[in-house]
Amino acid sequence: MTDLAGKHIVLGLTGGVACYKAAELCRGLLKAGATVQVVMTEAAEQFITPVTMQALSGRVVYGSQWDAREPNNMPHINLSREADAILIAPCSADFIARLAQGRADELLSLLCLARPTNAVPLLIAPAMNREMWAHPATQRNLAQVQLDGATVLGVGNGDQACGETGDGRMLEPNELLEDLIAFFQPKLLAGKTVVVSAGPTYEAIDPVRGITNLSSGKMGFAIARAAREAGALVTLVAGPVSLPTPRGVIRIDVKSAQNMLEACVKHAQTASIFIATAAVADWRPATAADQKIKKDGSGKTPKLSFVENPDILATLAQSPRGKKGLAGKAGGLFCVGFAAESHDLLANAQAKRLRKGVPMLVGNIGPATFGQDDNALLVLSEAGVQEFERAPKLKLARKLIATCAYAAGAKG
Ligand code: CTP
Secondary structure, three states: OOOOOOOEEEEEEOOOOOHHHHHHHHHHHHHOOOEEEEEEOOOHHHOOOHHHHHHHHOOOOEOOOOOOOOOOOOHHHHHHHHOOEEEEEEEOHHHHHHHHHOOOOOHHHHHHHHOOOOOOOEEEEEOOOHHHHHOHHHHHHHHHHHHOOOEEOOOEEEEOOOOOEEEEEOOOHHHHHHHHHHHHOOOOOOOOEEEEEEOEOOEEEEOOEEEOOOOOOHHHHHHHHHHHHOOOEEEEEEOOOOOOOOOOOEEEEOOOHHHHHHHHHHHHOOOOEEEEOOEOOOEEEOOOOOOOOOOOOOOOOOOOOEEEOOOHHHHHHOOHHHHHHHHOOOOOOEEEEEEEEOOOHHHHHHHHHHHHOOOEEEEEEHHHHOOOOEEEEEEEEOOEEEEEEEEEHHHHHHHHHHHHHHHHHHOO
């Protein structure tokens, strides 16, 4: 993963038990390709040593505004000018108060104040006891810090080091990493609402058996993440898969094609883009037995008959808003289909785009992508055919979201 390649992050640590998570965060930032300069307050050094942070980041840690190692003796200027972002994790209640007031009596708050606000974003990951978090003074300070341009990454809910339970835990290192990566993505879908269907469906035969397929849901989940990173409000309607929900995405778990149709139709009402990546079962057993079907010892096999499932993509594409989306009219639903084919990808995908009546259709070879972390795509629209070379699914998803944002936007 090189999502942060070329980015230089100043990682600021302030006093709090969550400092132990900063060590893992530092490693995660480096693994994602960033360079990391750690700056610690005196209080942070009570919780984790600069030795650990230096060893992990591979750079000398700064802690004093009077650090004479800098030739000009101005670490606050030098460190803040080099950064692509300053991330304070953990950010204590006291440090938020200092930021709100513009205090500058120690290095970390000083360099936050000295940073060029239009070029060096400040992100904070608060960490504190739930009462401190809920206190009006903290909430007032947070509101001020946001007004002054900082991004607050939110807090987690759960068990706290003090033994209490509630809001105020620092987010986990992987969550902070995902948020920081998202922060740097262009906000091509700001203000848009997107619905994504993903994964297989499960069609019951009886209470313990059913028919499903090999779709892993990975492409759909990557697309939901990419759309969220691009600033959209995203609802992910997911068939039975065990993937983690991308940060900030609303997930609706469904089982059958019928359940998926209902959820997609409901949520697409307020959406401007629908992306159908789900591998929906084409047929379902005509009746699902109430009780487990038993062998009777005679060697006779049960006879299953099937009925066709509703076509979710076609239903939405052929709805009045779907037709508006196809025609490029304002207020329409821009529908994007996927085609999982085993052969003749281009011809099959072209025919499918016209048959489903969608402005954009993405073709891929099903057996070559199911369960894999990478994929290769053919993107078909009125504008022609674009080939996306084999790459990790998240990378392809970001490219697809950019193409889709442009096409949907260009169509009004
Ligand atoms: N799709 C859907 N509802 C269905 C079947 C498919 O929403 N009941 C959507 C898929 O999510 C995908 C597109 O339609 O975006 C094409 O799916 P695919 O399985 O490739 O095609 P089918 O319509 O099933 O056609 P065929 O089986 O003939 O290839």
